Amino acid sequence: MASQPRGIRNNNPGNIDYNPRNQWKGQLSYDPVLEKRFCRFESPEYGLRALMSLLGTYQRKYRLKTVAGLINRWAPTKENNTSAYVNAVAKQLDVQPTEPIDVSDKKTVIGLAKAIVRHENGTLPYSDETFEKAFSLL
Template sequence: MNKVSRGIRNNNPGNIDYNPANKWKGQLPYDPVIERRFCRFESPEYGIRALMSLLGTYQRKYKLNSVSGLINRWAPATENNTSAYVNTVAKALGVSPMDSVRVSDKNIAIGLAKAIVQHENGSQPYPDEVFERAFNLL
């Protein structure tokens, strides 16, 4: 029997932490009995949309323009092997970790999201259409 990862189960494949200040589109009400730490979404599209939106915020607000900068903020070294994460995502995008990327570019946003979903969950179970719909929700 295959156990579904928490991120997939919560429709939050980026494993975005719950914060009462954030009111994500499609976010389900906080329920500490079901999930204490992470957001839950009504569909994977809304969880992936939140992932893409957060990366856009990192780029605009913190001027993080490289895979290295984005992933170091997304997955801090206090909880992750961030250098391995950066290298995996950069390789999936076909860029070097310090290359400049634009999260507003649909192909970059979807590529980043797919690589993050894969890394966070150990699998990437969604068809391309899910990522397309998520991007169109931005």
């Protein structure tokens, strides 16, 4: 049996980097033996909540209003094929990469989170109910 992608194993399907300044709800203690780089969460809902929360921060703090802007910050080109990532996410949301979106809108942020999870992990293993629960934790 193949092992799950790291983001799924860590309940961090957005592959959010660990930063000691961030104290996410539901975040497990840092353990460099288990995971050196990424956060780990007690459940997928808390990992998805962190993903959605971070997208909101990107939009409010950095004024990133498009899929292109958000994904360029989420997945920098130094370690990703960001243009392919942007295009894949925009296609899944049925928007143009430079079209303004509003991540404070529940449907939009859940759709964006689903697209990011699929791109980061190669799969979307969570139900709509899991995303709804994560959104309710914001």
